[in-house]
Amino acid sequence: MSDRVPFVKVCGLSTANDVQVAVQHGADAIGFVLTTSAREVSPQQAAQLAALVPEGVATVAVFHTEDLPTVLERASAAKVGWVQLHGKRTADDVKLAKDAGFKVIRAVRRDANPEDFADWCEDLLLIDASVPGSGKSWDYAAVRELAAGRQWLVAGGLTPQNVVEALELSAATGADVSSGVECSRGVKDPALIAQFVDAAKGA
Numbered sequence: 001m002s003d004r005v006p007f008v009k010v011c012g013l014s015t016a017n018d019v020q021v022a023v024q025h026g027a028d029a030i031g032f033v034l035t036t037s038a039r040e041v042s043p044q045q046a047a048q049l050a051a052l053v054p055e056g057v058a059t060v061a062v063f064h065t066e067d068l069p070t071v072l073e074r075a076s077a078a079k080v081g082w083v084q085l086h087g088k089r090t091a092d093d094v095k096l097a098k099d100a101g102f103k104v105i106r107a108v109r110r111d112a113n114p115e116d117f118a119d120w121c122e123d124l125l126l127i128d129a130s131v132p133g134s135g136k137s138w139d140y141a142a143v144r145e146l147a148a149g150r151q152w153l154v155a156g157g158l159t160p161q162n163v164v165e166a167l168e169l170s171a172a173t174g175a176d177v178s179s180g181v182e183c184s185r186g187v188k189d190p191a192l193i194a195q196f197v198d199a200a201k202g203a
């Protein structure tokens with residue numbers, strides 16, 4: 001296990017209280033889902049929530065099937081600093097987002113082709129379950145070698161109970177959670193958010 005404190009992202013937030021709890025417990029990044037989802041918020045809602053996030057904590061707009069012009073338009077309206085790109089992407093997408101001034105998290109499925117794990121100059125790689133935001137866990141040790149040397153987040157099926165083990169098994173730089181801090185689909189539980197960040201940061 002690395003002696004560095006893991007980077008922690010809490011994703012799919014839609015209330016001011018949830019954002020404040022995540023920040024107070026030391027989350028490094030807050031994610032707003034700007035794609036079709038039970039967690040979807042509008043760019044305007046995301047902008048209001050992002051305004052509550054102190055400098056030094058990353059604000060991330062999450063996208064799935066949207067093309068780059070749509071990503072850039074919505075992320076600009078949401079006034080976030082980062083975009084998280086799921087779905088079929090190219091190195092050009094990463095470059096366009098970075099050229100527009102955003103930091104980039106590029107999400108790859110844990111069962112993606114090995115070439116998809118290459119360095120496309122994203123700021124962080126995120127290795128996720130096959131279906132993003134599904135709460136499905138997977139064999140977090142399986143990509144340890146493939147991702148070695150990268151700055152990357154493990155995601156998919158994480159909970160306050162398994163995040164420490166997932167960080168140890170994967171040797172990831174940090175962890176990302178959504179379903180595992182919800183009391184029902186799309187509804188976050190502030191106590192679970194607090195437990196998750198505390199557990200991951202203590203790891």
Ligand SMILES: O=C(O)c1ccccc1NCC(=O)[C@H](O)[C@H](O)COP(=O)(O)O
Nearest residue numbers: 011037132133134135156157177178179
């Ligand atoms: O959250 C969604 O519904 C979603 C939809 C489409 C693309 C991405 C989406 N979420 C991404 C995330 O919340 C995280 O990166 C991660 O997949 C969380 O997974 P989990 O903790 O298993 O919900």
